[in-house]
Amino acid sequence: xxxxxxxLKQHLDTxxxxxxxxxxxxxxxxxxxxxxDRAAALADIRVAHIEEAGQHPDAxxxxxxxxxxxxxxxxxxxxxxxxxxxxxxxLAQPGAIIPxxxxxxxxxxxxxxxxxxxxxxxxxxCLGEDHDGIIELPEDAEIGxxxxxxxxxxxxxxxxxxxxxxxxxxxVRGIARDLAAAGIGTLKADPRQEPVTGAFDSPIGVxxxxxIAANNAVPAFYGRYIRGVKNAESPEWLKARLEAIGLRxxxxxxxxxxxxxxxxxxxxxxxxxxxxxxxxxxxxxTNGEKIAALDNKEYALSDSMVVIADQAKALGIGGIIGxxxxxxxxxxxxxxxxxxxxxxxxxxxxxxxxxxxSDARYRFERGxxxxxxxWGMEVATHLITEICGGEVSHVVKAGEVPNPRNAFDLRIDxxxxxxxxxxxxxxxxxxxxxxxxxxxxxxxVVTAVAPTWRPDIIGEADLVEExxxxxxxxxxxxxxLERETSLPIPAxxxxxxxxxxxxxxxxxxxxxxxxxxxxxxxxxxxxFGELKDGLYLANPISSDLDIMRPNALxxxxxxxxxxxxxxxxxxxxxxxxxxxxxDQPGDQRLVAxxxxxxxxxxxxxxxxxxxxxxxxxxxxxxxxxxxxxxxAANVQVNTDGAREWYHPGRSxxxxxxxxxxxxxxxxxxxxxxxxxxVKGRVVAFELFVENVPMPxxxxxxxxxxxxxxxxxxxxxFAFLLDEAVKAEAIIKAAKGADRNLITDVTIFDLYAxxxxxxxxxxxxxSITLQPTKATLTEEEIEAVCKKVVxxxxxATGGSLRA
Numbered sequence: 038x039x040x041x042x043x044x045l046k047q048h049l050d051t052x053x054x055x056x057x058x059x060x061x062x063x064x065x066x067x068x069x070x071x072x073x074d075r076a077a078a079l080a081d082i083r084v085a086h087i088e089e090a091g092q093h094p095d096a097x098x099x100x101x102x103x104x105x106x107x108x109x110x111x112x113x114x115x116x117x118x119x120x121x122x123x124x125x126x127x128l129a130q131p132g133a134i135i136p137x138x139x140x141x142x143x144x145x146x147x148x149x150x151x152x153x154x155x156x157x158x159x160x161x162x163c164l165g166e167d168h169d170g171i172i173e174l175p176e177d178a179e180i181g182x183x184x185x186x187x188x189x190x191x192x193x194x195x196x197x198x199x200x201x202x203x204x205x206x207x208x209v210r211g212i213a214r215d216l217a218a219a220g221i222g223t224l225k226a227d228p229r230q231e232p233v234t235g236a237f238d239s240p241i242g243v244x245x246x247x248x249i250a251a252n253n254a255v256p257a258f259y260g261r262y263i264r265g266v267k268n269a270e271s272p273e274w275l276k277a278r279l280e281a282i283g284l285r286x287x288x289x290x291x292x293x294x295x296x297x298x299x300x301x302x303x304x305x306x307x308x309x310x311x312x313x314x315x316x317x318x319x320x321x322x323t324n325g326e327k328i329a330a331l332d333n334k335e336y337a338l339s340d341s342m343v344v345i346a347d348q349a350k351a352l353g354i355g356g357i358i359g360x361x362x363x364x365x366x367x368x369x370x371x372x373x374x375x376x377x378x379x380x381x382x383x384x385x386x387x388x389x390x391x392x393x394x395s396d397a398r399y400r401f402e403r404g405x406x407x408x409x410x411x412w413g414m415e416v417a418t419h420l421i422t423e424i425c426g427g428e429v430s431h432v433v434k435a436g437e438v439p440n441p442r443n444a445f446d447l448r449i450d451x452x453x454x455x456x457x458x459x460x461x462x463x464x465x466x467x468x469x470x471x472x473x474x475x476x477x478x479x480x481x482v483v484t485a486v487a488p489t490w491r492p493d494i495i496g497e498a499d500l501v502e503e504x505x506x507x508x509x510x511x512x513x514x515x516x517x518l519e520r521e522t523s524l525p526i527p528a529x530x531x532x533x534x535x536x537x538x539x540x541x542x543x544x545x546x547x548x549x550x551x552x553x554x555x556x557x558x559x560x561x562x563x564x565f566g567e568l569k570d571g572l573y574l575a576n577p578i579s580s581d582l583d584i585m586r587p588n589a590l591x592x593x594x595x596x597x598x599x600x601x602x603x604x605x606x607x608x609x610x611x612x613x614x615x616x617x618x619x620d621q622p623g624d625q626r627l628v629a630x631x632x633x634x635x636x637x638x639x640x641x642x643x644x645x646x647x648x649x650x651x652x653x654x655x656x657x658x659x660x661x662x663x664x665x666x667x668x669a670a671n672v673q674v675n676t677d678g679a680r681e682w683y684h685p686g687r688s689x690x691x692x693x694x695x696x697x698x699x700x701x702x703x704x705x706x707x708x709x710x711x712x713x714x715v716k717g718r719v720v721a722f723e724l725f726v727e728n729v730p731m732p733x734x735x736x737x738x739x740x741x742x743x744x745x746x747x748x749x750x751x752x753x754f755a756f757l758l759d760e761a762v763k764a765e766a767i768i769k770a771a772k773g774a775d776r777n778l779i780t781d782v783t784i785f786d787l788y789a790x791x792x793x794x795x796x797x798x799x800x801x802x803s804i805t806l807q808p809t810k811a812t813l814t815e816e817e818i819e820a821v822c823k824k825v826v827x828x829x830x831x832a833t834g835g836s837l838r839a
Contacts, residue, residue, distance in 0.1 A: 038199045039282040040209045040299070041192040048213035051222025055193045058221060062197060065219050066506045067206060070198045075281075076191040079162060081133030082184040083107070084174055085154075090115075090122045095148045104128060104154065107181025114152035119170035126156040127172045127184045136163045164190060165280050189277045202493040204403035208302025211490065218471035219507050229419045230412040235261070235431035241313060241373050243435045246320040250436065254343050255319050255355060257410045257436040258377040261418060262310060266290070266427035268369045275424075290365040290372060293420045295396070302490075303376070303405065303413035304397035306345075306353060307421075310371040312363045315348035317373070319355065319435070326351060329361040332393070342387045345375065356384045356401040357393050374421070376414040378407055378438065406490035407439040444486045447500045455498060456505040457513045468507045469500065531731060535665055539613050539629045539726060542664045546657055548611040548631050553592035555615060556582035561591050564709050565682050571620025585617040588682070589630040590721055591713075594705070597634055598714035606717070607635030613726070631657055632705075632721035651687055654702045654722040658691060661724055662699065666732030670772070672699060674765055682709050683721075693730070700724035747808045749780075752822055755801040758835035760789070764800060770832035771804055774824040778813075781805040799838060 042055050053061075059069045086105040093099035093114060100120050102113045106128060113128075120126075129135060131144045131153065137160060144153050159165035159172055162184070178187045185191040197212070205211040210227070217224040239262035249255050268290045270276075276286040279295055286292050294305040322338035328351045329335050336354065338344065343355035353359040356379035365372060385402040388394070418429055447469075453459045462480035469476050473488035487494040494500070505513070520526070529537075544550060558581045562568055565588040577583040586592060589612055597608050611631035618624055633649040640646055659669040671693065678690030679701050688703020702722035710719055756767070764784050771782045786801035793799055806813060806821060813821075826837050 038207060038212075039194055039196045040212070041194050041278070041281050043189075043192045044209055044278055044281075044300075045195075045213055045216075048210045048225055048227070049216055049222045050225055051216070053221050055195070058216065059195060061216060061219055061221050062195070062212070064506075064509055064511065065215055067197045067199070067203070067212060067215060069195060071196045073194040073196075075163075075194065076183070076185040078134075078136045079183065079185040079190055082127050082129050082157060082162060084125055084178045084180055084182045084184055084187055085128035085156070086125050086180050087120065087122055087156075090120050093148060093150060095150070099148060101150060102156075104156070105180060106130065106154075111153040112151060113154045113156060114147040114150055115156050115171065117156065117158070117169075117171040119173065120156065125174040125176065125178050125180070127162060127174065127188075128154050128156055130154045135161060137161045159280075162190075164188065166285055189273075190281075192281065194281055201403055204400065204405065204492065205302065205488075205490040207400045207403065208298075209300050211302060214471075214473065215507075218468060227416075229416040231419075232415055233418040233422070233429055235429050237428070237430050239373075239430040239433045241310060241433070242316040243433050244316060244318050245435045246318060248321060249319055249343065252380075252383075254321075254380045254383045255436065256378050256380075256407070257434070257438045258317075258319055258375070259410050259414050259435075260317060260376070260433045261374045261414055262371070262430040262433075263374065263418070263421055263427040264310075264371045264430075266370060266372055266421060266425040268365055268367055268425060272424065288365060288367065289425050290369065290421065293417065293424065297413065297416055297420070298396050298400065301409070301413065301416065302400055303409040303416070304356070304400055305413060305417050306359050306375040306397075307365055307417075308352065308359075308363045308373045308375065309365050309369045310373040311369075313347045313352070313373065314350075317352075317375075318346050318348070319377070320344060320346055322351060328352075328354065330354065330358045330393075331361055331364055332358060333361070336391050336393075339390070341383075342390075343379065343383060345377075354387065354391070354393070355379055357388055357391070357398045358395050372421070372427075374414065374417050376410055376417065378405065378410050378436075404492040407441065408489045410438050441489055441492070442486050443494065444484055445494070445497055445500055446482050446484055447497055448482050449480045451497060452501050452504055455501045457516065458505060458508060460504055460508055464508075465504045468504050472503060472507070474500075474503075532727075535726065535731075536613060536627065538664060539661060542661050543611040543613075543629065543631060543657065546660060548609045548633075548657070551593055551596055551610050551612045552614075553596060553612060554582055555586060555617075557584060557586040557591045558582065559584040561595070561713060562587050564712055565591060566680070569619055571624075572617055587616060587618055588723075589614055589616045589628040590632065590682070590705075590723065593630060593632055594709065594713045594715055594719065594721075597632060597719060598716075601634075601716060602714070607639070609633050627726045628700075629661060629724045629726055630721065632719055633657075634715070634717060634719040648718065649720050651703050651720050654720045655689075658700060658702050658722040658724050662691070662729060665726070665729045667693070667729055670769075674763075679703055682706055691724075693728075697728055698725070699728050743809070745807055745809045747810075747812050749808075750806040750813055750818055751803055752806070752818070752825075753785075753801060753803050754822075754825065754829070755786070755799055755838040756829055756833070756835040757793070757838050758798055758800055758833055760796055760798050762798075762800075762833045762835065766832050767800060767802060767829055770828040771802065771825050774828040775821050778806045778808065778821055779804050779825075780807045800835075 059072050063069050087102050088105050089103040090100050093101050099114055099116050102115055104111050104113050129142050131142055133142045135142060142155055156171040158168045160168035174187055199206055214224055241262055243258050243260045245255055245258055268288050271286050271289045271292040275292050279286050279292055284295055290307045294307055298304045321340050322342045322344045324340050326338045327335055344351040345353045345355050352363050379401045381402045381404050384398055388398040414432055449462045449465060466476045469485050475486040477484050485500055562584050572585045574583055593610055593612055600608055613629045615625045616628050633653055636646040637649045638647055663669045673692045675690040675692050679688035683703040684706050690701050691699040700723045705719045705721055768782045772779055782802055782804050784802045789798040
């Protein structure tokens with residue numbers, strides 16, 4: 038919401054500076070997003086007078102001008118068609134900063150003739166869009182004076198970030214009302230709201246169709262016929278006001294509707310009455326009905342959309358945008374003014390479906406003051422007749438204007454209880470009255486009737502908030518919460534801490550974190566199992582984000598495909614977030630998922646590239662399990678437990694016991710990769726963070742370092758085994774042979790082929806013996822090795838190779 042300081046002062050009697058106004062607006066909940074001082078940007082631009090405009094000696098379209106700057110005469114080459122002798126212009130001299138691009142003007146030659154300045158257009162000064170000619174200033178403008186003061190551009194512009202619950206502040210008057218309540222001046226009366234007496238009956242009537250009335254889609258529709266108007270260029274004050282907030286002046290009638298919209302938060306529309314075919318009828322559109330709108334686009338309508346129509350066709354989309362055919366032009370002499378009230382939900386649905394963002398829609402879908410249907414018509418009538426002339430008819434009406442008068446009790450003590458600030462009853466009542474509330478009763482309980490322009494007031498807590506924001510949120514004392522114990526309570530729970538730990542561990546392994554939507558495409562989701570109806574979104578933000586994601590890998594795989602398409606094929610990504618399997622509380626779980634594709638190592642003269650494989654993501658998952666406090670050696674790898682989105686035979690489940698599945702890892706199925714647009718091989722893992730047991734509580738001190746001063750010993754073994762025997766079985770058997778001495782078991786060789794009978798394989802591993810009391814003797818080493826051989830033979834049925 039934009040407005041200028043002088044515009045604000047049309048409603049607010051105050052001498053407050055722009056700094057005071059801006060600070061107070063933020064204090065009362067209307068946060069300032071920016072203050073633009075146009076005068077500072079135009080500081081280098083001055084009024085000058087063209088003493089003589091002659092023809093350029095070497096260019097037909099250029100003029101050579103002698104320009105009086107107030108202290109000297111300079112020569113300026115200008116190509117503007119309206120550059121002529123006797124006019125006053127906006128001049129930039131060498132060294133001046135040009136607002137449109139921030140460049141510094143330098144003297145130069147144009148077609149061989151020196152030019153010592155530039156005469157500017159409104160576009161070059163960021164004061165409008167006109168760049169066909171230079172600005173022509175008033176004849177009484179003082180030569181050498183700042184252009185900003187002459188053009189009224191010394192009026193600073195304020196912009197506030199308006200929250201959706203404050204429809205009353207979509208107009209400048211509502212903002213002025215809040216400032217007056219906060220003590221920044223006094224709210225002025227608005228004489229434009231006084232009724233205008235009609236001189237004749239309107240030749241155009243209005244009706245609201247029965248189905249519209251039944252649905253309360255348009256509670257009230259007022260119209261007025263004004264004949265004999267003159268629709269010319271708007272007066273300077275009106276154009277300047279609209280241009281300051283970024284609107285392009287069009288014609289007086291159109292500009293008046295835009296002014297009232299931003300000034301009072303009351304959208305209007307004006308039809309060229311001579312282009313209407315009979316009475317106005319507010320109805321629903323028919324399916325496929327089309328309308329050419331004022332934004333030069335044609336829209337196909339549906340039967341849920343409200344249209345303003347005559348007896349022949351639709352004239353406009355109700356509450357959103359008018360039609361092009363009945364728009365007001367320079368030759369318009371008779372007009373029909375519309376001032377109506379529309380249902381916010383209906384407006385929001387139509388605007389969203391047609392993707393039209395208009396100033397009218399912005400206000401109607403937030404809630405326009407119902408009473409503005411009556412006084413808005415009078416404001417429009419005053420402005421049109423004062424500027425354009427004309428004779429007005431009686432107002433024609435359809436429907437009834439609602440008069441919501443919601444009353445709420447306010448217990449004065451609740452201001453202190455809810456807000457922490459004790460406010461005297463008289464002060465609270467004064468604040469509410471200044472905001473437009475009707476207050477009756479006395480302390481300790483008063484009754485406040487909300488004004489019609491405040492649909493956001495729905496209870497006592499809202500009344501408390503109104504009082505507090507005017508008193509000042511800075512008056513609320515900072516009070517620490519009472520502690521239940523003498524020690525501070527950690528801000529994060531143990532589980533929240535492990536979520537952060539999960540991110541750090543995966544990032545430390547070279548994976549890049551992604552943050553993707555919690556929604557996904559249902560076509561992709563079907564590849565990851567059966568979908569429940571409760572996962573589908575009733576109102577998706579996009580057609581390809583129509584379901585809650587049942588698997589955290591889906592969007593990450595799609596991201597990998599987009600990276601591949603842009604030349605990034607070596608990827609290592611992870612995400613920690615929820616996946617969903619129902620629409621009930623608790624039907625979601627936290628997953629740490631990661632994927633790798635391409636090469637594990639970059640190209641180098643020191644060796645060849647190695648592509649990623651399932652063991653890379655298995656190592657990622659096991660490292661995370663270990664970091665979360667569970668011994669990865671106790672985790673079983675179940676090759677029969679992987680899910681259908683993984684490649685069969687190249688994937689497995691990670692389990693603690695037969696029932697607790699910690700996650701999955703493996704190569705993704707080719708059909709999944711093809712559907713999501715990914716080429717090549719991709720390996721991935723999923724770890725269900727909540728399924729990893731929390732570590733047992735221990736002291737905060739680190740355990741003592743138990744380093745041995747004795748030499749460790751390594752011994753190698755090779756066993757002949759059946760092909761079905763898993764390496765995991767050998768590692769567990771070998772470690773179990775002597776848990777006190779054997780600290781590590783490592784597989785280092787696998788062989789099958791010549792010299793090994795069919796169905797068999799040779800597997801070699803190394804064990805590390807670490808004594809803690811004395812150096813091991815050869816006999817002790819041989820005894821441990823014998824235990825290892827016996828344990829492996831018993832666990833696997835294999836035999837030691839000679």
